Amino acid sequence: MYIGFQHLHSFMTYLVLAGIIISISWALKGYLTKQPFTDKDRKIALLGLIPTHLQWVIGLVLYFLSPLGLTSLSGEAMQNSMLRLYTIEHPIMMILGVVLITAGFSKAKRASDPKKQFMFIWAFYLVGLILILSRIPWVVWP
Ligand code: HEM
Numbered sequence: 001m002y003i004g005f006q007h008l009h010s011f012m013t014y015l016v017l018a019g020i021i022i023s024i025s026w027a028l029k030g031y032l033t034k035q036p037f038t039d040k041d042r043k044i045a046l047l048g049l050i051p052t053h054l055q056w057v058i059g060l061v062l063y064f065l066s067p068l069g070l071t072s073l074s075g076e077a078m079q080n081s082m083l084r085l086y087t088i089e090h091p092i093m094m095i096l097g098v099v100l101i102t103a104g105f106s107k108a109k110r111a112s113d114p115k116k117q118f119m120f121i122w123a124f125y126l127v128g129l130i131l132i133l134s135r136i137p138w139v140v141w142p
């Protein structure tokens with residue numbers, strides 16, 4: 001169960017990063033070339049949103065299964081940079097990134113000006129991506 005979720009979480013990271021990067025590039029192109037915002041544009045923004053949502057739910061399950069998750073959370077863990085990354089920094093920063101990406105999608109859906117719709121997607125997804133990249137455990141991944 002643990003190993004299965006660990007592999008799934010590790011593999012999903014490729015889809016998350018690829019999806020977010022495709023969504024940002026597409027929205028930036030629409031923004032710069034002043035296109036109308038169509039249903040196709042919304043679907044391409046979903047390419048970034050859906051894997052990211054799936055991933056955070058998988059991460060949450062993993063937090064309860066992994067020896068590097070909740071079981072490691074302690075005062076001593078805070079003095080160990082690797083344990084602090086897994087038990088606190090990674091989960092909090094990833095959830096913040098996901099919230100930003102969701103807010104960008106949601107705001108784009110509600111806005112009426114196409115330029116703003118594209119801007120909400122590329123800008124919010126970009127900040128979300130930076131937060132996500134900042135707390136991937138690069139020593140073990142890919
Ligand atoms: C967009 C969101 C996320 C991304 C891109 C992401 C990415 C990653 C990556 C690349 C690893 C290393 C995998 C490996 O060892 O090959 C990892 C490990 C881990 N992640 Fe996430 N993560 C995300 C969200 C979360 C969340 C929200 C939680 C917890 C609430 C979480 C909990 C964990 C745990 C506990 C591990 C360590 C697993 C182990 O090796 O035992 N992740 N994550």
Ligand code: HEM
Pocket residue numbers: 046049050053054057102105106109
């Ligand atoms: C397996 C996990 C999940 C998948 C596949 C998923 C998928 C999606 C999809 C497709 C949308 C876009 C809906 C639309 O077109 O408007 C969405 C939006 C959203 N999801 Fe998730 N989701 C998952 C888990 C979650 C969880 C656990 C939460 C919260 C606790 C959540 C919160 C939201 C929110 C707040 C929105 C934004 C709604 C809006 O304002 O447009 N999702 N999700």
